[in-house]
Amino acid sequence: MVYQLFNLATSCKVVLCCCVAPLQKAGIVDLIKCHSDDMTLAIGDGANDVSMIQMADVGVGICGQEGRQAVMASDFAMGQFRVLKRLLLVHGHWNYQHISYLVLYNFYCNAVFVLMLFWYILYTAFSTTSALIDWSSVFYSVLYTSLPTIVVSILDKDLSHEILLKYPKLYAAGHRQESYNMPLFWITMLGMLWQSLVLFYIPLFTYRDSTIDIWSMGSLWIIAVVILVNMHFAMDIQRWVVITHFSLWGLISVSMEKMEFRRKEPLA
Numbered sequence: 001m002v003y004q005l006f007n008l009a010t011s012c013k014v015v016l017c018c019c020v021a022p023l024q025k026a027g028i029v030d031l032i033k034c035h036s037d038d039m040t041l042a043i044g045d046g047a048n049d050v051s052m053i054q055m056a057d058v059g060v061g062i063c064g065q066e067g068r069q070a071v072m073a074s075d076f077a078m079g080q081f082r083v084l085k086r087l088l089l090v091h092g093h094w095n096y097q098h099i100s101y102l103v104l105y106n107f108y109c110n111a112v113f114v115l116m117l118f119w120y121i122l123y124t125a126f127s128t129t130s131a132l133i134d135w136s137s138v139f140y141s142v143l144y145t146s147l148p149t150i151v152v153s154i155l156d157k158d159l160s161h162e163i164l165l166k167y168p169k170l171y172a173a174g175h176r177q178e179s180y181n182m183p184l185f186w187i188t189m190l191g192m193l194w195q196s197l198v199l200f201y202i203p204l205f206t207y208r209d210s211t212i213d214i215w216s217m218g219s220l221w222i223i224a225v226v227i228l229v230n231m232h233f234a235m236d237i238q239r240w241v242v243i244t245h246f247s248l249w250g251l252i253s254v255s256m257e258k259m260e261f262r263r264k265e266p267l268a
Contacts, residue, residue, distance in 0.1 A: 006035045026051035033057070043084065044070045060084070089171050090161045098153045100179035101236065107185070108192050109145045109229040115196040116221060123204070131218030144226045144251050148233055151247040156239050199224045226255045 009015045009032075017028065029040050029052055042049070042056030047069035053059035054073055061074030062081060071077040078087070120131055164170055173179065203220050230248050237244060 002031065003035075006031055010036070022048045022051045025049065026055040028052075029055040044074075045081075046070055060087070086161070086165070089168055090164045093159070093164055093171055093173065094157055096174040097158050097179055098156070102149060102153050103180060104185065104188050105149060105229075105233060108188050108232065110141070111189065112192045112196045112199070112229065113140060113225050115192065116200050116225060119196065119200040120221075123200075129214065131214050132222065136218065136222045139255075140222065140226065144255055145229055147251060148230060148244075148247045151243050152233065152237055155241055155244060156237055158238050195228060199228060223256055227252055 009028075017024075020028075025042075025048075029042055032038060032040055033055075039058065040056040041058045041060065042052045043060045043062065044050070044053050045062035045064040049061075049070050050073045053061060053070060058076070059074040061068075061070035061072070061077045063071045063077060063079050076087070078084070117132075159170065199221065203217065203224060207217060207220070230252055234248055
């Protein structure tokens with residue numbers, strides 16, 4: 001009976017449940033969560049909706065004439081039902097775009113840095129020598145790549161709110177997983193693989209017979225990674241503002257100022 005109800009509900013565009021008890025509302029949400037991978041959203045404005053709101057992945061409470069019980073149990077609260085249209089179509093679309101790219105970019109920028117260090121370990125035959133000083137690896141994650149991510153995740157928007165409200169079907173991009181999916185993830189990882197090889201071996205062969213030491217070469221590798229990941233980030237930005245320019249080009253300039261070349265012994 002449960003599977004028949006689930007198959008019937010998922011084959012319909014709209015399902016209306018009349019005279020449903022609060023626990024039955026929560027049971028319907030739980031039915032969808034247990035038999036599918038879809039994320040559930042529950043919206044209510046009264047105490048009889050609390051169970052449904054708590055059962056759903058995302059709960060929205062409306063503060064109305066029936067009190068604030070739904071608001072207290074929800075993840076998001078609002079004053080009127082008409083605000084839901086903008087919440088879903090506009091902010092829901094923006095949030096999906098931001099989170100999708102944020103996940104891909106964080107995997108990319110950290111993986112390319114770690115894999116470049118892995119090539120160095122292979123080159124030195126797993127010795128205990130290090131080419132990077134402590135502040136370089138710390139600043140890479142804390143400053144050089146985190147600040148642009150935060151700024152762009154807040155300010156970057158692929159479409160204006162007027163267009164998103166005018167064409168509600170654009171919200172379906174999240175349902176189709178257009179911005180984040182496994183093929184896109186592995187394509188990004190494959191691009192990161194050959195880019196890390198280029199970042200490591202081109203400076204290595206260029207300065208192989210020079211007199212700069214390994215610490216200077218490590219600084220050069222850090223600069224190359226910072227420039228690469230920020231340029232990769234810049235090519236995907238769709239809305240440029242002053243803060244975005246400052247976070248990208250400013251941090252690249254700061255990282256280049258920290259690079260030092262010292263002449264002690266040849267690298268190889």
